[in-house]
Amino acid sequence: MIEFKQVTKHYPNSTIALDKITFSVSPGEFVFVVGPSGAGKTTLVKLLTREELPTEGEIRFGERDIASLRPGEIIQHRRDLGVVYQDYRLLSKKTAFENVALALEVLGRSDQEIKEIVPHALSLVGLEERGEHFPHQLSGGEQQRLAIARALVHEPKAFIADEPTGNIDPETAWGIIKLLEKINKMGTTILVATHAAHIVNKLNERVVELERGRVVRDQRGGKYGSS
């Protein structure tokens, strides 16, 4: 489903974010991409969402070559993904309900459908009572959960998260991961970039480890650091 072939990403200041990485993710797989800060996890997510283009190599999502997508195809590609960004990227002037609804609105779903689906998505992440709140009225953890609800609400083909448990207490983080596990069991491909060792080690899923932009380990049932 997702395939990185010899992908290199250089930034203009000659930083090498990714260096000839190759790995693939099968449909329905759950993969952790781990590594310390600066290892290249966020760049990898940005390449998948087509925010950045690779300097070299090929990235495929299903049949798509992400780097050569035309604008109309980029829109469709992004609709197929559910992404949780490290900085959440919530719309500050929209309520929690509206933020989640936006992912459905862009797909052209009806108001009636949105009214039914969004409260369910909010309750999945424990924010059913916070629908009318604006992001600045939510705690860091709540904002993160709201970003997760927005990423999941349209049932994407693949769920990609960049540090989805970074600002959440261990108990809530664990709840989120269990939720992702449940979604994965329903067939959604999950790719989580994290350095939260305790989560990775508990789940016993495939681990792709990055270090200075290179894949140094790709292991099924892998662990990461000390738990």
Place this chain on the structure above:
Amino acid sequence: MVLLKRAFRNAFLGILRHRGLSLATILVVGLTFGTTSGFALFAFTTEKIINYYESRALVTAFFKDEATEVQILTLRNELLARPGVVEVTYTSKEQAFSIYSEQFKDQPELLESIPTNILPASLDVRTESLDDLPKIAEFFQGNELVEEVAFYQDVVARFKSLVTAARYSLLALTTVFALISILIVLATVGLIIYSMEEEIEIMALLGASPTYIRLPFIIQGAVYGVLAALLTGGLLTLAIPIVLPYFRSFFANVPLPDPSPLFQLGLIGVEIIFGTILGSLGSYLAVNRYLKF
């Protein structure tokens, strides 16, 4: 339809939730429109004043004693039928003497020394344009009934070059004002969109189509334009009755009537059209700057 409904809802929510910025935008755009409209009105009034003075320039033909009133009035009718002629005033010998008497009533010695029929009958001709006056002078000069033609060609030529310079200056200034106004409006609306750059980027990352992203901002820009135009229209309606008497006192002879309600509505209408076009265009251009795929 759903897209349009959502675009309107998002546009109005955007305006309400960015209250401060929205108000500032409306005020800046309104002020810009107001200044430009005020100047355009000033130019319009000045043009009326110039037109008035232009129409005051005249050619006077003094007739020989043997010219009869019937002959002169026939000539008058002939002139009135000519294109560009606005007014032809006949002054008989008697009327001329009575005007003379009135002017010199304090100097009876001047009146006593001349016979009552010494002053000639005359025709004063006014034309729409200064350019028509020499033709009228030529017309009289070829007529055997005419004794003398009074036409101060140099003065008229100088006045004409002054009028032309004034008109070009007004046109140039109005154009410059309008261009500055357009740039200010585009920049102001662009600034509010700039503050929403992140919002645009996030929507694009969620897979929103360019139309879905642009439409609310375009509507928002149009609403700012309309509200600013209404504000300007309201202010001008209030300002005209205050400013007009000053013009009237400066140019006492020039008829400057109160603007009709239709004129004022037209002015507001033009402002609204310009406001809508500029507001939405400003938003469109600004959103495009941040819409990257």
